Amino acid sequence: MGFSKFLSRCFLAVVPVLFGASQLYAQSEVPILSGGMGILRETDGGATFFQPIITPVLAVPIGDRWLIETRADLRGFYSREDGTSGPYEGQFFSTLEYAQVDYNATSWLTITGGRFLTPFNMYNERLTPIWIQNLQDAPFIYSIGNSGTAANLGGMARGAGTIRPDLNFLYTVYFSAASNVSNFESERQFGGRWGVFLPQKRLEVGASYQRLLQGQHMNSEGAYVSWQPYRAPLDLKAEYAHAPDGQGYWIEAAYRLSQFGGAYSLLGRLAPVVRVEQFFRLQAEPGDGLPGRNAERVDFGLNYYLPHAVRLNASYARQLEHGANMNVWNLGITYRFLFPMPFWPKGGNG
């Protein structure tokens, strides 16, 4: 039995035990079922497809320090038989995005085991949920550091601590095993992410490193910045990533028009978004998930935040890639849900 099979079987054996143990704490803690659902429509250079999506998140706290958490992605993909003509036909995909056990050892250290999202830069861990991302399409450089399933099977140490009241440090280090076990696919690699966060400015700056220990044995590096100033309803994010195959960056700005009567007024619920990105191909490597040639793109989007965590998205993008320039139109509706786990004993203090 390979090490990856052993790891995935250990994980599958431990989770039910911990889940059972969580019943002991049922009087004070209730697992939650959260996540999002939505319908997305995209037209890429004339080819239209639809994606109904449900991404449930289950979080089960156990005692004061443990947490089991998992997220799945269930989606249909409906497109025309011949791309732009013919009847629509569909496929269904299900992915276990993460299934991990977290142990909060100290205020600044959490130890994680199982299948977890690759902590490279910020997009993969924080911006992939459909109810959070400002634009539906991932940036060009998303595949750098997040190749394959963008998840790892192994262990991770992470946390945040306070250096001064106005300065926090952030860190993540991880190691993962190679695995081709269904739903636990992973590459053998190690890496980490380090950053600082200024809570009084809401400014975060960080850098990532990853070493692939199989196949190409390559290094990937990245850097990111995220800034949400208090003085204006602006959300500014940017990433840079480099790998032997290519390098690039994206910069995204969203501005909620909450000055016009508050965040919940008719106009205040609207948030225009702009993203600019460029990718530079350094060497040809088919199947790496990156554009085949140098590419650049600009997205313009409008997000409208309806009551009860419903959001409407619309965006237009112009993508320039040698010999394959195209317009991309997106339209979608997403809904964020959160409720206690059904059929769970009622909490004592809830």
Added chain:
Amino acid sequence: MKLRTNLYALALLLLSCVAAVNSARPQQGKNLKQGAAIKDKEDDAAEGARRFAANCGRCHQAPEDISASEAKAVVRHMRVRAMLTGEDERLILKFIAP
């Protein structure tokens, strides 16, 4: 005679005042402790609101209608996802589910 009566009355009044003060002290101490606890709780909730705005408010609003027991799961999940410290987790919990 009248003076002596007045002195007795005054002494009795003083004694009853001392007794009243003495009996009130533990209650007053208890009230002070309760007041301090409430103030601490309010301070924690205010600090929790500040930390919520600094961390969680970067991406979303506070959840509506969430019970204390559900909030534990939510905040612990977000501690890992959003790189919160243990102290952030404790104070944000005081804010969203006091």
